[in-house]
Amino acid sequence: MEKVAATRFLICSLFAVLCLFSYPANSSEVEDEREFSYDEDEDTGPSRWGEIKEEWRVCKNGTMQSPIDVLNKRVRVVSHLGALQMKYHPSNATLKNRGHDIMLEWAAGAGYLQINETQYVLRQCHWHSFSEHTIDGKRLDLELHMVHETEAGETAVIAILYKIGKPDAFLSSLTEGLKAVSDTTETEEQVGMVDPWLIKTSSLRYYRYLGSLTTPPCSENVVWTILGEVKTVAKEQVNLLRNAVDDGSEINARPLQPINNRLVELYQPKASKKD
Numbered sequence: 001m002e003k004v005a006a007t008r009f010l011i012c013s014l015f016a017v018l019c020l021f022s023y024p025a026n027s028s029e030v031e032d033e034r035e036f037s038y039d040e041d042e043d044t045g046p047s048r049w050g051e052i053k054e055e056w057r058v059c060k061n062g063t064m065q066s067p068i069d070v071l072n073k074r075v076r077v078v079s080h081l082g083a084l085q086m087k088y089h090p091s092n093a094t095l096k097n098r099g100h101d102i103m104l105e106w107a108a109g110a111g112y113l114q115i116n117e118t119q120y121v122l123r124q125c126h127w128h129s130f131s132e133h134t135i136d137g138k139r140l141d142l143e144l145h146m147v148h149e150t151e152a153g154e155t156a157v158i159a160i161l162y163k164i165g166k167p168d169a170f171l172s173s174l175t176e177g178l179k180a181v182s183d184t185t186e187t188e189e190q191v192g193m194v195d196p197w198l199i200k201t202s203s204l205r206y207y208r209y210l211g212s213l214t215t216p217p218c219s220e221n222v223v224w225t226i227l228g229e230v231k232t233v234a235k236e237q238v239n240l241l242r243n244a245v246d247d248g249s250e251i252n253a254r255p256l257q258p259i260n261n262r263l264v265e266l267y268q269p270k271a272s273k274k275d
C-alpha cells in the first residue's frame with residue numbers, strides 16, 4: 001500500500017495535471033476494495049493473481065490464457081470461419097465503474113453473436129488501456145471487449161483495437177455517463193437505450209483463437225475474435241476512461257501470456273483485397 005502511495009506521489013509530482021483527476025479522495029478506501037491490481041510491484045499484481053484465491057488459480061496454471069501477441073506471419077489464413085454473424089438490437093444499458101475498468105452493461109442482453117450453432121448473448125462491454133492484445137508486437141492505445149455469454153456460461157469476446165486519432169463516436173455518445181461514474185464505484189448511471197451497432201466497424205477480417213478472460217478468475221475456453229480493423233479514439237477519451245477508473249494504476253491491461261502451441265486463425269473474405 002505504501003508503495004502505491006509513493007508511486008502515486010511520484011506520478012503526481014511529475015504529471016500534476018493527471019492528478020487533478022486521479023488522486024482519490026480517500027485512498028485507503030479505494031485500495032481496500034481492490035482484490036487484484038495491474039501493478040507488478042504490488043502483492044496483488046498480475047503475476048500473482050493465481051495465488052490470491054483458489055478460484056483464480058487458472059490465472060497462473062492455465063495453458064490458454066489471454067491476452068496474446070498475434071503474429072501475422074504465424075496465423076493461418078482461412079475462409080471457412082465465414083463472416084461474423086451478429087444480430088444486435090438496442091437495449092437498456094447501465095454504466096458501472098468496477099474499480100478496475102468501466103463497463104457498459106445491457107442487463108437484458110442486446111442481441112447475440114452466433115458462432116457455429118451457438119448463440120452468445122451480448123451482455124456488456126468494457127475498455128482496457130493500453131490494448132491487451134498486441135499485433136506483431138505492437139501495443140495499441142485502447143481495447144474494447146464486447147462480452148457475449150450463453151446460458152451455460154460459455155463466453156465469446158469480440159475485441160476492437162484503437163489508436164489515438166479522431167474521437168470514437170460510441171464513446172462520445174457516453175461522455176456524460178462516463179463523467180458521472182468517474183472516481184466512484186458507488187453509483188451506476190442509467191444511460192437508456194444503447195445500440196451496440198453504434199460501435200461501428202467496417203472490417204470483415206478477424207482473428208480467432210481460444211483463450212481466457214483477461215481478469216480474474218481468468219476462466220478458459222473463451223472464444224476470442226479480434227477485429228482486423230484498428231479504429232481511432234481521441235486522447236481525451238482514453239484519459240477519461242483511465243482517470244475514471246482511478247485504481248492508482250496508469251493502465252488496466254494484463255501482460256501478454258504464453259501462446260503455447262495455440263493456433264490463431266485469420267478470416268479473410270475471398271473477394272476483399274484491401275481489408
Ligand SMILES: *[C@@H]1O[C@H](CO)[C@@H](O)[C@H](O)[C@H]1NC(C)=O
Binds near residue numbers: 027029
Ligand atoms: C477513509 O476511509 C477509511 C475507511 O473507510 C476511514 O476510516 C477514514 O476515516 C477515511 N478517511 C478520510 C480522510 O475520509
Ligand SMILES: *[C@@H]1O[C@H](CO)[C@@H](O)[C@H](O)[C@H]1NC(C)=O
Binds near residue numbers: 054057058061062
Ligand atoms: C490448475 O488448478 C486447478 C485448481 O486447483 C486444478 O483443478 C487444475 O487441474 C490445475 N491445472 C493444471 C494444468 O495444473
Ligand SMILES: *[C@@H]1O[C@H](CO)[C@@H](O)[C@H](O)[C@H]1NC(C)=O
Binds near residue numbers: 092093190192193
Ligand atoms: C431502463 O431502465 C430504467 C431503470 O431500470 C427504467 O427506469 C427505464 O424505464 C428503462 N427503459 C426502458 C426503455 O426499458
Ligand SMILES: *[C@@H]1O[C@H](CO)[C@@H](O)[C@H](O)[C@H]1NC(C)=O
Binds near residue numbers: 115116223
Ligand atoms: C466451429 O465448428 C468448427 C468445425 O466443426 C470447429 O472446428 C470449431 O472449433 C468450432 N468453433 C467454435 C468456437 O465452437
